[in-house]
Structures are given as structure tokens and as C-alpha cells.
Amino acid sequence: MSSREEILARVRAALTANPEPAPRIPRNYREPVTSERAELVARFVDRVSDYRAIVVECAQEEVAVRLAEAVPEGASVIVPQGLTYPVPGAVIDHGQSASELDRVDAVVTLAALGIAETGTIVLTHGPGQGRRSLTLVPDTHVCIVGADQVVAGVVDAIAALDPNSPTTWISGPSATSDIELQRVEGVHGPRTLHVIVVS
Amino acid sequence: MTGTFVGMPAFPEAARAALGNAQLRANLAAATSTIRAKRAAAVGELAGWEDLRLAGAAVKDSTLAKLDEHLLTLEAALTARGAVVHWASDAAQACELVASIAQEHGVDEVVKVKSMATAEIGLNEALASHGIAAWETDLAELIVQLGHDLPSHILVPAIHRNRSEVRDIFTSAMAAAGRAAPADLTDEPARLAEAARLHLREKFLRAKVAVSGANFAVADTGTLVVVESEGNGRMCLTLPEVLISVVGIEKVVPTWGDLDIYLQTLPRSSTGERMNPYTSTWSGVTPGDGPQEVHVILLDNGRTRALADRVGRQALRCIRCSACLNVCPVYERTGGHAYGSVYPGPIGAILNPLLKGVGVDQQTDSLPYASTLCGACFEVCPVRIDIPDVLVHLRAQVVDAHRGTAIPSAEAIAMKGAARVLSSSRLLAAAERVGGPVGRILGVGSSPTTGRPTMRRIPGPGAAWFTARDLPAPPRESFRNWWRRSGGRS
Numbered sequence: 018m019s020s021r022e023e024i025l026a027r028v029r030a031a032l033t034a035n036p037e038p039a040p041r042i043p044r045n046y047r048e049p050v051t052s053e054r055a056e057l058v059a060r061f062v063d064r065v066s067d068y069r070a071i072v073v074e075c076a077q078e079e080v081a082v083r084l085a086e087a088v089p090e091g092a093s094v095i096v097p098q099g100l101t102y103p104v105p106g107a108v109i110d111h112g113q114s115a116s117e118l119d120r121v122d123a124v125v126t127l128a129a130l131g132i133a134e135t136g137t138i139v140l141t142h143g144p145g146q147g148r149r150s151l152t153l154v155p156d157t158h159v160c161i162v163g164a165d166q167v168v169a170g171v172v173d174a175i176a177a178l179d180p181n182s183p184t185t186w187i188s189g190p191s192a193t194s195d196i197e198l199q200r201v202e203g204v205h206g207p208r209t210l211h212v213i214v215v216s
Numbered sequence: 217m218t219g220t221f222v223g224m225p226a227f228p229e230a231a232r233a234a235l236g237n238a239q240l241r242a243n244l245a246a247a248t249s250t251i252r253a254k255r256a257a258a259v260g261e262l263a264g265w266e267d268l269r270l271a272g273a274a275v276k277d278s279t280l281a282k283l284d285e286h287l288l289t290l291e292a293a294l295t296a297r298g299a300v301v302h303w304a305s306d307a308a309q310a311c312e313l314v315a316s317i318a319q320e321h322g323v324d325e326v327v328k329v330k331s332m333a334t335a336e337i338g339l340n341e342a343l344a345s346h347g348i349a350a351w352e353t354d355l356a357e358l359i360v361q362l363g364h365d366l367p368s369h370i371l372v373p374a375i376h377r378n379r380s381e382v383r384d385i386f387t388s389a390m391a392a393a394g395r396a397a398p399a400d401l402t403d404e405p406a407r408l409a410e411a412a413r414l415h416l417r418e419k420f421l422r423a424k425v426a427v428s429g430a431n432f433a434v435a436d437t438g439t440l441v442v443v444e445s446e447g448n449g450r451m452c453l454t455l456p457e458v459l460i461s462v463v464g465i466e467k468v469v470p471t472w473g474d475l476d477i478y479l480q481t482l483p484r485s486s487t488g489e490r491m492n493p494y495t496s497t498w499s500g501v502t503p504g505d506g507p508q509e510v511h512v513i514l515l516d517n518g519r520t521r522a523l524a525d526r527v528g529r530q531a532l533r534c535i536r537c538s539a540c541l542n543v544c545p546v547y548e549r550t551g552g553h554a555y556g557s558v559y560p561g562p563i564g565a566i567l568n569p570l571l572k573g574v575g576v577d578q579q580t581d582s583l584p585y586a587s588t589l590c591g592a593c594f595e596v597c598p599v600r601i602d603i604p605d606v607l608v609h610l611r612a613q614v615v616d617a618h619r620g621t622a623i624p625s626a627e628a629i630a631m632k633g634a635a636r637v638l639s640s641s642r643l644l645a646a647a648e649r650v651g652g653p654v655g656r657i658l659g660v661g662s663s664p665t666t667g668r669p670t671m672r673r674i675p676g677p678g679a680a681w682f683t684a685r686d687l688p689a690p691p692r693e694s695f696r697n698w699w700r701r702s703g704g705r706s
Contacts, residue, residue: 019303020302020303020304020305020309020516021303023303023305024287024303024305024465024514024516024520025284025287025288027516027520027523027524028283028284028287028465028520028523029284030520030524031520031521031523031524031529032281032282032283032284032523034524035524035525035526035529036281037277037280037281037526037529038281039277039278039281039282040274040277040278041274042271042274042275042278043267043270043271043274044271045264045267045270045271046264046267046268046271046476046477046480047476048264064490067490068493112504115420115421115455116421119417119421132491134490135490135491136490136491137491142502142505148504148505148506149450149453149454149496149505149506150454150455150505150506153447153450153451153454153455154455170480171476171479171480171491172476174476175472175473175475175476175479176473176476178472180434180437180439180472180497180499181297181437181499182502183496183497183498183499183502183505183506184495184496184497185450185494185495185496186479186491186494186495186496187493187494188489188490188491188492188493188494189493190493191445191446191447191493191494192445192446192493193355193409193445193446194372194445194487195354195355195356195359195372195374195446196355196374196377196379196382196405196408196409197243197246197247197250197378197379197405198247198250198251198372198375199250199405201405201406201409202406203406203409203410203413204355204409204412204413204445204446204447204448205353205413205416205417205420205446205447205448205450205451206446206447206450206493206494207447
């Protein structure tokens with residue numbers, strides 16, 4: 018018998034010997050919480066900055082100025098294809114190797130959505146967001162999120178996302194609590210995270 | 217079979233040794249009290265916490281009730297998205313599968329995401345015997361690996377080490393494994409994290425093969441989920457050409473939508489954060505993004521044994537958050553090594569016997585007793601595993617497994633005697649007549665907390681029981697005597 022057949026047979030034997038009906042799943046936790054958009058965005062900004070990410074809110078026409086502030090002077094910058102904002106001097110991703118990305122200082126991307134409750138940005142790696150390594154290897158990540166992309170909680174985010182593309186959920190800069198359970202920002206992912214919330 | 221740390225004594229002996237280590241106790245007390253406060257704040261912020269616990273338990277239970285069907289759905293969804301699915305009945309099979317995939321690619325090293333499943337099967341040691349180095353990339357796992365140490369916590373395997381111990385390990389051991397620690401390394405946590413970043417970056421950039429576990433496996437979409445903090449997980453899941461994920465068969469959830477429970481409860485229960493810094497989800501192979509060869513090994517290794525235990529199967533709900541460790545009064549004092557397994561603490565005290573079976577080795581049989589049954593573990597469990605109930609159930613199994621052994625234990629003799637006395641009114645009356653006066657003769661003191669009369673010690677084989685406990689002294693007059701004398705009128 019193959020391992021597959023063996024495991025399935027053991028599962029069936031275990032369940033047949035001691036059957037337990039599948040319980041009903043109470044979904045009360047999905048009761049929608051109604052919030053004004055302004056309130057949602059304020060909570061999002063508050064909670065992103067709790068992780069020691071740098072957050073600014075601005076109008077559409079100010080984005081270029083905010084981007085220039087976020088990207089360090091003289092830094093090398095990469096952007097994904099499909100980024101709708103111009104980033105002066107940036108190289109467009111054409112499949113650079115990880116070692117090449119390691120020599121790039123910063124990356125600018127869009128996001129798929131933001132979660133107010135947890136201060137999370139989620140990337141689904143489509144146009145404007147780039148493949149996964151693009152927002153991982155450079156040390157600074159600047160992420161532009163529309164105020165209208167902010168959802169209330171994890172329930173809304175899961176409902177809105179398509180699992181067929183990879184997703185990356187980012188809550189602040191890379192961090193660890195492995196030494197005496199004290200949070201330290203900055204391990205392997207980008208050590209600086211800028212979030213620009215565009216109204 | 218799930219490995220026990222080699223040569224590990226049963227819990228009581230190991231605990232006694234650990235309790236003598238003042239540094240360990242100080243490190244643990246500081247760390248667990250920090251994390252308990254953080255968890256309480258993060259959980260208190262969500263109004264519907266109990267609803268999330270109920271839903272989290274129900275989804276896992278309903279999945280387990282049809283586990284065979286969900287596993288077949290998962291296999292089909294993964295295969296349709298370009299992943300290669302393997303099945304491993306035990307640790308040895310799983311390790312062989314990983315080694316043979318690595319060997320096909322001609323590599324002598326792999327990078328690893330922190331994973332309980334691969335720790336459970338002893339993957340690093342197995343790969344080493346094939347001449348393949350497995351580099352741990354989680355900071356705490358790196359500390360354990362470089363220190364030739366054993367993990368002592370599910371989430372923070374190096375919780376027993378303080379910052380200056382970590383600095384010493386990095387300074388002495390990093391050079392032999394790759395890039396050396398900076399010469400002027402201090403014990404500041406930020407500097408230590410920086411040293412790990414520099415040490416591991418060259419490994420991430422050159423690695424061809426990565427090994428991960430998965431926190432969840434979504435059956436209907438073939439999506440695996442890894443929840444982490446540092447970005448080492450993203451490095452391993454994204455940069456290498458080949459990804460091998462070892463996934464316990466109990467990690468399956470039916471639908472993507474079910475993740476809306478666990479992505480709320482897991483981070484708040486484990487690190488006490490609203491959300492962990494990074495969560496990655498992927499479904500098989502994504503053209504042009506990440507590993508183009510993806511293997512998933514579905515691991516049994518005792519899980520079907522646990523599933524067959526009607527009371528114990530709830531342990532398979534566990535999402536490895538480690539909240540139960542952090543609140544456990546026993547774990548806080550003994551630390552994780554005393555449990556002799558990669559799964560320490562309350563969940564380890566039930567999971568190890570359920571995976572390995574009772575009556576097999578003394579160390580595993582000792583674990584269900586490593587608890588005061590205070591119930592704090594159940595209170596914090598985000599999937600409502602009734603750990604005290606399972607502990608009592610397993611204690612009964614341990615007793616049953618040892619019935620009929622040549623030399624009965626002192627406890628078995630005492631219980632047999634008690635059964636005889638308590639089932640005969642004549643014998644019980646006689647015991648009460650003797651018990652009162654004898655109890656008062658034998659070392660009666662008073663309890664320092666309540667002031668009531670207590671027995672502090674008795675001679676003979678029962679003496680061991682009194683080394684850490686007091687017993688209330690028997691009253692001057694038994695209830696029966698009083699009733700006979702007064703007719704119930706006080």
C-alpha cells in the first residue's frame with residue numbers, strides 16, 4: 018500500500034471507529050461593523066504607525082512630493098511595471114536577480130488593500146505591485162494605498178482577496194521578538210516602511 | 217515516530233534539574249510575563265473574541281470529521297496549480313522525501329523557515345546524514361542551532377536565553393557557519409538582529425532549495441499560508457528555485473474564507489500583536505514569481521493515532537500559537553526542555569502522548585502529569601482545546617497501560633486500598649476511628665495561609681507525597697460518630 022493509501026485508510030478507520038458529527042460553524046464574528054470612511058482611514062493610519070512604519074496622508078496631487086520625501090536622496094529605486102505614479106530616476110523591474118535587487122536601496126509599489134483594524138497592507142502582486150521579491154530584498158519599501166482601498170477588518174480583507182494569486186500581508190517593517198520577547202524592528206525584510214495614504 | 221530529545225529523563229527528574237537553574241527561571245519569568253500582558257491587551261481589544269474561538273474550534277472539528285475528503289480536495293487543488301504532492305506516513309519517510317528532492321537538484325544546503333513539523337521529524341539531523349546542511353533562518357532557531365542547543369518554546373525556541381547569552385553564541389559560532397559576527401557586537405537586541413541579517417543574507421541569495429512548513433493549508437484552493445515576523449519566511453518562500461513544504465495533515469482548512477478566523481486569533485494569541493509583520497499565501501506555482509518547482513509533503517507521523525482518540529482528537533485543532541505555554545505555572549518554572557520534546561508546555565503534555573501513544577516510554581507517560589490542572593491553558597486557547605480534560609483522560613490511559621505490571625506502584629497500592637475501604641461502610645467507619653487520633657499524633661502543624669490544622673509529613677512509603685504538599689488534618693470526630701451521637705442536631 019502506498020503512503021497515500023495508508024494515511025487515508027488510517028484516517029477513515031479513526032473516524033469510523035469513533036464517529037463525531039461535524040458541528041455547525043457559528044459565524045457571529047462576521048457581523049459587519051459599520052464605520053465612516055474617515056474613521057476607518059484614521060484607524061488605519063494610527064495602527065500602521067503603531068508598528069513604527071512612517072505614514073503620511075495626502076491628496077492625489079501631493080503624491081510626487083511625498084514620494085520624493087520618502088525615497089532617500091541619491092538612493093537607487095526600482096518600481097514594478099504598471100505603477101501609475103512617476104518616480105524620477107527609478108529603474109523598472111525587468112526580472113532582475115535577487116543579488117541585483119540586493120544592490121537596490123528602495124522600491125515603490127501600490128497595494129491591493131489596507132486593513133484598518135490591524136494596520137496591514139496587502140499586496141496581490143499584480144500590476145503596480147510587482148513580483149514578491151521586489152518588495153522584499155530592498156531595504157526601504159514605499160507603498161501607496163488609496164483611502165478608498167482601506168477595509169475595516171480581516172474578515173473584509175479575506176472576502177475581497179483572490180487566493181489564486183500569491184498574497185503578502187505586511188504589518189509594519191520586518192521585526193522580531195525572539196530576544197527576551199522584546200520587539201525589535203528590522204531583520205530580513207525592508208527595515209523602513211513608508212505608507213502613503215492617498216485621499 | 218515523533219522524536220523525544222535523546223536521553224531525556226521523565227518530566228519529574230528533568231523538572232527538578234531545571235528548577236535549580238536560577239538564570240533559566242529568571243529568563244522565563246521575565247519573558248512569559250511580558251508576553252502574557254501583550255496577549256491580554258491584544259485579545260481584549262477585539263469585542264468578538266469568544267465568537268472567534270467558537271468558530272475556530274468548529275471549523276477545525278468539522279474538517280477533522282471529514283479529514284479524508286478534505287485531504288483529497290487539497291491534493292487535487294495543489295496538483296492543478298502545479299505543485300507536486302507527496303504523502304509521508306512517518307518522520308523517516310518525510311525526511312527521505314526532502315533529502316531525495318534536494319539531492320535531485322545536487323545541492324548540499326537548504327534554507328529553512330521555522331517550522332514545527334520539520335522540528336518534530338528531526339529533519340536537520342536527517343539531512344546532515346545525507347551531507348546536506350539545513351540552515352535555520354528564524355532568529356530564535358538560529359540561536360538554538362548555533363548554540364548546539366534544544367528548542368524550549370514553540371514560538372520562541374530560544375526563550376531560555378537572555379541577550380548576553382545570545383551575543384556570546386553569535387560571537388563564538390557564526391564564523392564557522394558563514395559570515396562572522398561583527399567584532400564589536402554588543403548585547404543590544406537591535407545589534408543582534410542586525411548581525412543575524414548580515415549572516416543570513418548571503419545564504420538567502422545563494423540558496424537553490426528552501427524548506428518550509430505551513431500554518432494553514434486551504435483545501436479548495438490549494439493555498440498554503442506562512443505567518444511570520446522577520447521576513448526570513450518570505451526570503452525562503454520567494455527567492456529559491458525549489459520549495460518543499462512539510463505540512464501536517466491537520467493543518468487543512470476547507471476554504472479560503474475560513475482564514476478570516478485564524479488570521480485574527482493566531483497573531484493576537486502568539487506574539488500579542490494585532491497582526492504579525494508578514495503573512496504569505498501561495499497556491500502552487502506562480503509563473504514568473506517565486507519558486508517554479510513546488511513540493512508539498514503531507515505528514516501523518518502519529519496524527520491519525522490522535523484522530524482515533526475521541527477525547528484527544530481536539531488536540532489536532534492546535535494552531536501552534538503557544539499561548540498555553542506562556543500562561544502555564546508549570547512551564548513558567550521548569551521551561552521547555554523538561555518536556556523532552558519540540559512540543560513543550562500544556563499542549564506538549566497532551567500532543568506527545570497522543571502522537572506517540574501511551575505505555576511506550578516512561579518519558580512520554582510522565583507528561584500528562586506535568587500539570588496542576590488549573591485550566592489557564594484552556595482559557596487562552598484560541599481554538600478551545602480543553603487541555604485539562606485531555607490530560608485527565610490521558611492519565612487514565614497511562615494507568616491502564618501499566619495495569620498488571622509485575623511490581624505495582626505505591627500509588628496503585630494506595631488506590632487499591634482506598635477502593636476497598638471506601639466501598640465498605642464497616643471498613644470506612646473503622647478507618648475514621650483510627651484516622652483522627654493517628655492524624656493528630658503525626659506531625660500536625662498549621663497551614664501558614666489558612667491557619668487550619670495540617671499534616672506536614674508521615675512516615676513510610678507515603679512520605680514522598682508530603683515533600684511538596686500539606687494535608688488537612690482529620691477532624692477530632694468523624695461525621696458518622698457525630699451523627700450517631702447527636703442525631704444531626706448540632
